Amino acid sequence: MAEKKTLGQEFSKGLIKENPVLRLVLGTCPTLAVSTSIENAIGMGVAATIVLICSNIVISALRKVIPNKVRIPCYIVVIAAFVTIVQLFVKAFAPSLDASLGIYLPLIVVNCIILGRAEGFANKNGVLASAIDGVGMGVGFTIALTLMAAIREFFGSGNLTLKVLGYGTTLTDIFHLGETDVLTAIGLEPILIFILAPGGFFTFGLLMACANKVAESKGKPKAELKGCEACPMAATCAMKADGKECAE
Amino acid sequence: MELNNKLTVSASPHVKSAETTTGIMLDVIIALIPAGIASIFVFGARALAVIAVAVICCVLAEFLSRKAMKREQTIGDLSAVVTGLLLAYNLPSNMPLWEVALGSVIAIVVVKQMFGGIGQNFVNPALLARIVLMSAFPARMSAGAFVGLNNTGWDVDGVTGATPMGLITLADGIKDGAPNLMQMFIGTTSGCLGEVSALALILGGIYLIIRKVINPIIPCAYIGTVAIITLIAFGDVNAMLYEILGGGLMIGAIFMATDYTTSPITNKGKFIYAICAGLLTCLIRLFGSLPEGVSFSIIIMNILTPLIENATKPTIFGTVKEKKNKEADA
Numbered sequence: 382m383a384e385k386k387t388l389g390q391e392f393s394k395g396l397i398k399e400n401p402v403l404r405l406v407l408g409t410c411p412t413l414a415v416s417t418s419i420e421n422a423i424g425m426g427v428a429a430t431i432v433l434i435c436s437n438i439v440i441s442a443l444r445k446v447i448p449n450k451v452r453i454p455c456y457i458v459v460i461a462a463f464v465t466i467v468q469l470f471v472k473a474f475a476p477s478l479d480a481s482l483g484i485y486l487p488l489i490v491v492n493c494i495i496l497g498r499a500e501g502f503a504n505k506n507g508v509l510a511s512a513i514d515g516v517g518m519g520v521g522f523t524i525a526l527t528l529m530a531a532i533r534e535f536f537g538s539g540n541l542t543l544k545v546l547g548y549g550t551t552l553t554d555i556f557h558l559g560e561t562d563v564l565t566a567i568g569l570e571p572i573l574i575f576i577l578a579p580g581g582f583f584t585f586g587l588l589m590a591c592a593n594k595v596a597e598s599k600g601k602p603k604a605e606l607k608g609c610e611a612c613p614m615a616a617t618c619a620m621k622a623d624g625k626e627c628a629e
Numbered sequence: 630m631e632l633n634n635k636l637t638v639s640a641s642p643h644v645k646s647a648e649t650t651t652g653i654m655l656d657v658i659i660a661l662i663p664a665g666i667a668s669i670f671v672f673g674a675r676a677l678a679v680i681a682v683a684v685i686c687c688v689l690a691e692f693l694s695r696k697a698m699k700r701e702q703t704i705g706d707l708s709a710v711v712t713g714l715l716l717a718y719n720l721p722s723n724m725p726l727w728e729v730a731l732g733s734v735i736a737i738v739v740v741k742q743m744f745g746g747i748g749q750n751f752v753n754p755a756l757l758a759r760i761v762l763m764s765a766f767p768a769r770m771s772a773g774a775f776v777g778l779n780n781t782g783w784d785v786d787g788v789t790g791a792t793p794m795g796l797i798t799l800a801d802g803i804k805d806g807a808p809n810l811m812q813m814f815i816g817t818t819s820g821c822l823g824e825v826s827a828l829a830l831i832l833g834g835i836y837l838i839i840r841k842v843i844n845p846i847i848p849c850a851y852i853g854t855v856a857i858i859t860l861i862a863f864g865d866v867n868a869m870l871y872e873i874l875g876g877g878l879m880i881g882a883i884f885m886a887t888d889y890t891t892s893p894i895t896n897k898g899k900f901i902y903a904i905c906a907g908l909l910t911c912l913i914r915l916f917g918s919l920p921e922g923v924s925f926s927i928i929i930m931n932i933l934t935p936l937i938e939n940a941t942k943p944t945i946f947g948t949v950k951e952k953k954n955k956e957a958d959a
Contacts, residue, residue, distance in 0.1 A: 490876065568728060569725075570725075570728075570766065572731075572765045572766070573764065573765050573767060574761060574764045574765040575765075577764060579761070579764065584740075
């Protein structure tokens with residue numbers, strides 16, 4: 382965050398250039414776990430986005446109050462509070478989503494994206510900028526998740542659940558296929574491995590390569606994994622205090 | 630590593646050999662021909678189609694991926710042909726051809742070229758493609774989905790039966806309806822294309838050993854380990870021979886486990902590698918839920934090969950052997 386950005390840039394950086402999943406490689410675990418259907422992916426993305434925006438706002442507002450030495454526990458308390466609120470809402474109004482997301486909904490507490498943005502952005506920037514950053518990062522997370530889910534679901538089951546909170550349709554219903562799926566209908570068959578973990582990793586890798594290519598074509602550096610700039614632990618890092626950069 | 634053709638700087642001894650990658654691959658292809666003929670004889674023209682699609686797609690995938698990555702062309706070394714043949718030999722004859730093509734692309738592009746091309750793959754490309762296809766289309770490649778005997782026609786969907794490996798269990802021994810040992814030796818059983826005929830595979834193996842393309846340690850130690858363990862487990866010579874001749878053991882031990890890139894260099898390392906592969910194969914076959922475990926055992930040992938190499942590093946001539954320290958194992 383060397384140069385000052387406009388609010389528009391704070392939002393748009395989360396989409397591709399600093400996409401939390403594809404470029405910063407944060408939140409990998411829920412990404413791989415829930416990206417098996419579009420419905421789950423959107424549900425997870427929205428839930429994480431709400432938590433991210435709220436926690437960014439609160440942490441940014443409290444950034445001068447929270448003592449530096451105990452800030453991580455303080456962030457976790459704030460994040461956990463919002464996750465609990467979101468979880469109770471989902472349980473009440475979308476019980477089927479709660480059932481399919483399972484443990485990954487409460488696990489948003491330890492999602493690296495949220496803690497990473499709190500540590501890397503909200504504790505250094507104003508409330509408005511932090512809120513916009515949360516929206517951008519959340520949207521970027523949701524887009525990446527949905528894209529992955531679309532690829533995995535289509536090839537893995539030959540179907541797409543174009544649903545939000547149970548409303549909507551599926552690809553097989555659009556083509557009136559009944560019990561069969563789209564891939565079988567055109568003479569192929571679903572490639573089950575896409576739904577399984579190896580297919581998740583494979584899709585993840587391909588999308589990361591594409592995101593790198595897009596960012597590179599816009600003149601951005603290939604990856605932002607090196608240097609202390611992108612590292613969420615930069616502020617507490619002992620090596621940085623000594624004036625060195627770590628191997629990563 | 631940049632190779633410079635003009636000047637070769639290397640440590641002694643400076644022995645020159647006429648051996649080339651293309652020559653070795655050609656020998657492997659020649660050694661694989663008997664098994665191919667046996668598979669066409671057993672499964673009919675559909676087998677030939679699977680082999681042709683796999684080979685053509687592998688070569689095409691290699692050509693296109695090298696072109697896309699702007700690297701020098703390597704299809705001349707015939708390694709893609711070998712991968713295609715091995716992949717086809719690891720698939721049932723009723724596999725849809727587009728799935729065969731998909732497997733070829735996975736073997737060449739994902740396993741081989743993405744890791745740097747020939748000599749850089751971390752596991753055997755054909756075997757990993759087989760495992761991917763197994764998890765991608767379980768209904769096609771699970772036991773019982775294979776084409777039964779005397780079904781050499783083109784449209785073979787629906788006429789399926791259990792493979793020999795599905796007809797033997799530790800508890801019951803060889804079940805009724807299993808082929809006899811002579812059938813299994815010649816190859817008139819069901820299964821993947823290349824694995825049915827032990828005779829054809831052994832012929833190919835002997836050719837490779839005579840031509841010094843492969844070292845006999847890996848196949849002998851691998852098959853020997855399986856023989857000893859199954860003999861102890863079943864207490865029956867017939868069951869032992871059945872386990873050795875059935876399934877993918879012969880093709881795995883002779884053609885897959887001996888891949889240069891993914892097997893240890895030293896003789897000691899080769900022994901460890903082959904014996905561990907044999908142990909794993911027996912564990913999966915006798916106690917696992919899958920009837921056959923050759924492909925998984927070889928892949929696991931491929932991944933462990935760097936560790937074996939590290940542990941069996943020979944001492945340099947003229948130096949005193951270092952005392953064993955913890956680092957040598959790590």
